[in-house]
Amino acid sequence: MMITLTNVSKQYKGHELFHDMNVSFGPGKIYGITGINGSGKSVLFKMLCGFVFPDAGTIAVDGQALTGKHRFPKDFGILIERPGYIGQLDGFTNLKELARIQNKIDDAAIRRAMEQVGLAPNLTQKVKHYSLGMKQKLGIAQAIMENQQVLLLDEPFNAxxxxxxxxxxxxxxxxxxxxxxxxxxxxxxxxxxLLCDEVYQIQAARLEKVR
Structure with missing residues (x-):
């Protein structure tokens, strides 16, 4: 998928995070987004997946602007900040509840995603008793389990x-x-x-390519 930001500006709580930003991202690459705490990394991810809108400019995925009924792009896997789960349920059941939203995958796909990140699908432990690392793996599993073609991973290696x-x-x-x-x-x-093909830094309300 091609993702294009055209003249994008965004303020948050009176602070200008991005000003007149123009950049495009293509398939088959890992993009690193860097910047100090509060620079706008999570806000950028939320704009890319339609959770929030820019104040000005356009974000488009494969030529389709994220607006109105097309606000949320398809095939996006998202891990932003700390995902919430139903603490009384085990990991597999939590993911199954999420999978019912789009009803695209079966139980085998859920189990496969859990195994890929190092979680045991048959573990009956309630998520409220999971360690921080296990919760992080569960968050990654939900981001990949539907074979999403775009992944937005905010600090995926935490814990x-x-x-x-x-x-x-x-x-x-x-x-x-x-x-x-x-x-x-x-x-x-x-x-x-180790991972990123291109690296962008958020600085002075700009997204600048540094590698």
Missing amino acids: LDTDSVERIRTLLVQYKEQGRTIFLTSHHQQDID
């Missing part, structure tokens, strides 16, 4: 152990090789250096 980080890194590289478009933020420069 993951070393083996889990390597597992997710390998998975993302595989997805890139399949032609998917991946956006990634991380507080760890190593994640950006």
Whole structure:
């Protein structure tokens, strides 16, 4: 998918995060988005998936502007900030409830996504008793379980152990090789250096390509 931002500006709580931004992103690449805390990384992701609108300008996915009835683009997998779950249910059941929204996948696809991120599908433990790392894996699983072609991953490696980080890194590289478009933020420069084909920095209300 081609994602194009044209003359995009956005303020948040009276602070200008983006001013007259023009940039395009294509398939088969991992894009690193960097910037200090509060620079607008999460807001950028929310604009890309239609959660919030820019104050000015247009965001388009494959030529279709995100507006009105076309507000939410298809085939987007999203992990932004901390996803919420039903604490009394186990991980598989939580994902199954989410899958019912679009009814695109079966139980086998849910189990496969859980296994890909290192979660046991048959684990009966309630999500409210999950560790932070397990909750993070569950968040990644919901972002990939429907074979989404665009992934917006805001700090996906938070709370993951070393083996889990390597597992997710390998998975993302595989997805890139399949032609998917991946956006990634991380507080760890190593994640950006190892994974990203292009890196953009948010600074002075601009999104500047730095690599």
